[in-house]
Amino acid sequence: MEQDLLTWLNGRTFHHACVTLGIGDDAAILAPRPGFETIVTTDMLMDRVDFLWGTHDPALIGRKCLAVNLSDLAAMAAKPFAAFVSLALPRSMSFEDAQRLMQGILELAKEFQVELAGGDTNTHDGPLVVNVVAMGETPHGRAWLRSGAKPGDRLVVTGPLGGSLKAKQFSFSPRVREALQWRELAEVHAAIDISDGFCLDLSRLLSASGCGALVREVDIPISDDAFAMSSAGSGKTPLEHALGDGEDFELILALPPSVARILIDHAQHNGLQVRDVGVVTQSNEILLTKASGEVEPLPAIGYLHRLST
């Protein structure tokens, strides 16, 4: 199967000028542009943890495996250019399903002008495991880190949260284009993408920055699917879904108030629901102002399974 898959891949991948040598040798050769840094991220996804083989469309599974990595690049304000895909395929998988998995990767790669520059294809007696490495570039010193938030910064979220289990975990569009626009438009102090839930990922950003925050409950953007899941008897309120579900792959940004205003206006102009949800503080607490006016600690909820670095 592996050789057939490689043959099938031949000529189907987008070509990026920074990739001097792609699939086919012992390694790929990349020619980074002078003045740019290379941003590298990797995520491993596996059956029964990140998707259900046999239930979800293989093309959507493939798409997700690349998309979560592009989301990490977006969180660094990096422009993606190359990806590497390693597969552990169950021996029982059909060639058509493996093709469909790769097709999902290739289509998203093309959309974001990413070259599939290499990988490693294997079969084994185990569940499907997909590892993707995505590489991007930023002008020197311009990457967004988690660690740059400053007291007084506004906290902004780029879209509605919660309920991603229903569909968004597969259909989300990594905020790459938005991040690249905003990088030019405004001085962003810190950023993270929401993979494990708003509360958990916000706490990571703030911990890296050595700050706290005051978040306003009424301003948390809640997705329709969070309401739908709650109505359908999930046992959680829509707000709880929004705060803890994860896999929204929206960004949390910390940026000066004047800049936040510019960014929100720009986003609204482009039909994006970007929301100011609170302020970075000097304390080491993350507090939530409830709709009632009470202030309490932001709940420590989120998906703690995966720890990507």
Added chain:
Amino acid sequence: MEQDLLTWLNGRTFHHACVTLGIGDDAAILAPRPGFETIVTTDMLMDRVDFLWGTHDPALIGRKCLAVNLSDLAAMAAKPFAAFVSLALPRSMSFEDAQRLMQGILELAKEFQVELAGGDTNTHDGPLVVNVVAMGETPHGRAWLRSGAKPGDRLVVTGPLGGSLKAKQFSFSPRVREALQWRELAEVHAAIDISDGFCLDLSRLLSASGCGALVREVDIPISDDAFAMSSAGSGKTPLEHALGDGEDFELILALPPSVARILIDHAQHNGLQVRDVGVVTQSNEILLTKASGEVEPLPAIGYLHRLST
């Protein structure tokens, strides 16, 4: 376990100057040196395919997972500087075993001055799967490809072959230092590392170069372990082990005759058993001159499971 593993890793990795930001953010930041290209390779290894969990020492398993990637960089004459490790750990794995696995990676990384710059740690209901990405650098245009062999080039092998199943699959030293020395010493036209067997990997190099070869059976360097396995009743001759076993992680180089002589003398001076095993030809056949003087096609044997790109 994942958070504990990250905490334990903190401060244990070698730091490389080209890595501006390592473990801990959404992605790593690399600052490639001006005038250098970035070489990227990835290999996924898994239980019951590349090692036996419960039989082999976890530290040796970890070491192998990085070493096979460094071998790919050696085959490109690249100096390694960063690695990314993704893990799918069986839920039953103890923290001590996971530590030991990482320890094997970290020790080899330190030996080769490679920074563990990121990764992704997960647990799942399946066998251990380890994906490693290794990155290196070469001065612009100086990477060795598979595709540069020319008729008349000598084919050189950097060490004894066969029987790696006994020990060498875990203990081999990737030929990084040698490759970097030789890159400065001599004009190497093409190179590949022997992961899937001499015959198969030689055929890949020659196919990429559009050439054939004439190999002399008597000059194939055969390892002691190939003899030992044969004596112990493997059902193969020592030569068959040498030609087909794979996981030797020696290099096959194609280079002009005068240069081959320099390289072999240099290697012998340094205690390395580098051998001239034949010549690149204009035909598209790979032929073997037997000890008897007969010429026949080189057998098409080797380990076809993995196809790394």
